[in-house]
Amino acid sequence: xxxxxxxxxxxxxxxxxxxxxxxxxxxxxxxxxxxxxxxxxxxxxxxxxxxxxxxxxxxxxxxxxxxxxxxxxxxxxxxxx
Numbered sequence: 545x546x547x548x549x550x551x552x553x554x555x556x557x558x559x560x561x562x563x564x565x566x567x568x569x570x571x572x573x574x575x576x577x578x579x580x581x582x583x584x585x586x587x588x589x590x591x592x593x594x595x596x597x598x599x600x601x602x603x604x605x606x607x608x609x610x611x612x613x614x615x616x617x618x619x620x621x622x623x624x625x
Contacts, residue, residue: 548589550609556586557602 560582567575590601
Protein backbone atom coordinates (compact mmCIF):
# COMPACT_ATOMS: atom_id res chain seq x y z
CA UNK A 545 0.00 0.00 0.00
CA UNK A 546 1.23 3.49 -0.83
CA UNK A 547 1.57 5.79 2.13
CA UNK A 548 0.17 9.30 1.82
CA UNK A 549 2.54 12.25 2.03
CA UNK A 550 3.02 13.44 5.60
CA UNK A 551 1.71 16.92 4.80
CA UNK A 552 -1.48 15.52 3.26
CA UNK A 553 -2.07 13.13 6.15
CA UNK A 554 -1.58 15.88 8.72
CA UNK A 555 -3.91 18.15 6.76
CA UNK A 556 -6.69 15.55 6.67
CA UNK A 557 -6.23 14.80 10.38
CA UNK A 558 -6.49 18.50 11.22
CA UNK A 559 -9.60 18.83 9.06
CA UNK A 560 -11.14 15.77 10.75
CA UNK A 561 -10.48 17.28 14.20
CA UNK A 562 -11.97 20.63 13.16
CA UNK A 563 -15.11 19.10 11.65
CA UNK A 564 -15.55 16.65 14.54
CA UNK A 565 -15.36 19.40 17.16
CA UNK A 566 -17.74 21.66 15.24
CA UNK A 567 -20.20 18.77 14.76
CA UNK A 568 -20.00 17.78 18.43
CA UNK A 569 -20.66 21.36 19.56
CA UNK A 570 -23.44 22.18 17.13
CA UNK A 571 -24.60 19.23 15.02
CA UNK A 572 -26.40 20.04 11.78
CA UNK A 573 -27.16 18.13 8.62
CA UNK A 574 -24.29 19.95 6.93
CA UNK A 575 -21.79 19.14 9.69
CA UNK A 576 -22.93 15.52 9.64
CA UNK A 577 -22.22 15.28 5.89
CA UNK A 578 -18.86 17.02 6.33
CA UNK A 579 -17.91 14.59 9.10
CA UNK A 580 -18.92 11.62 6.97
CA UNK A 581 -16.92 12.94 4.00
CA UNK A 582 -13.72 13.61 5.95
CA UNK A 583 -14.06 10.29 7.77
CA UNK A 584 -14.30 8.48 4.42
CA UNK A 585 -11.29 10.42 3.13
CA UNK A 586 -9.21 9.43 6.15
CA UNK A 587 -10.28 5.79 5.85
CA UNK A 588 -9.34 5.71 2.16
CA UNK A 589 -5.98 7.37 2.84
CA UNK A 590 -5.13 4.80 5.50
CA UNK A 591 -6.75 1.76 3.85
CA UNK A 592 -9.03 1.13 6.84
CA UNK A 593 -12.77 0.69 7.36
CA UNK A 594 -13.49 2.54 10.61
CA UNK A 595 -12.44 5.90 11.97
CA UNK A 596 -10.83 4.26 15.02
CA UNK A 597 -8.67 2.11 12.73
CA UNK A 598 -7.92 5.11 10.51
CA UNK A 599 -6.77 7.28 13.42
CA UNK A 600 -4.59 4.49 14.83
CA UNK A 601 -3.09 3.81 11.40
CA UNK A 602 -2.46 7.52 10.80
CA UNK A 603 -0.61 7.70 14.13
CA UNK A 604 1.49 4.68 13.12
CA UNK A 605 2.28 6.21 9.73
CA UNK A 606 3.33 9.52 11.28
CA UNK A 607 5.55 7.67 13.74
CA UNK A 608 7.18 5.76 10.86
CA UNK A 609 7.77 9.01 8.99
CA UNK A 610 9.25 10.62 12.10
CA UNK A 611 11.51 7.64 12.77
CA UNK A 612 12.61 7.59 9.14
CA UNK A 613 13.50 11.28 9.28
CA UNK A 614 15.63 10.77 12.39
CA UNK A 615 17.30 7.67 10.95
CA UNK A 616 18.21 9.61 7.81
CA UNK A 617 19.65 12.58 9.69
CA UNK A 618 21.25 10.47 12.40
CA UNK A 619 19.83 12.66 15.14
CA UNK A 620 17.80 11.63 18.13
CA UNK A 621 14.39 13.19 18.60
CA UNK A 622 14.19 16.10 21.01
CA UNK A 623 11.50 15.57 23.62
CA UNK A 624 9.78 18.53 25.18
CA UNK A 625 8.89 18.50 28.85
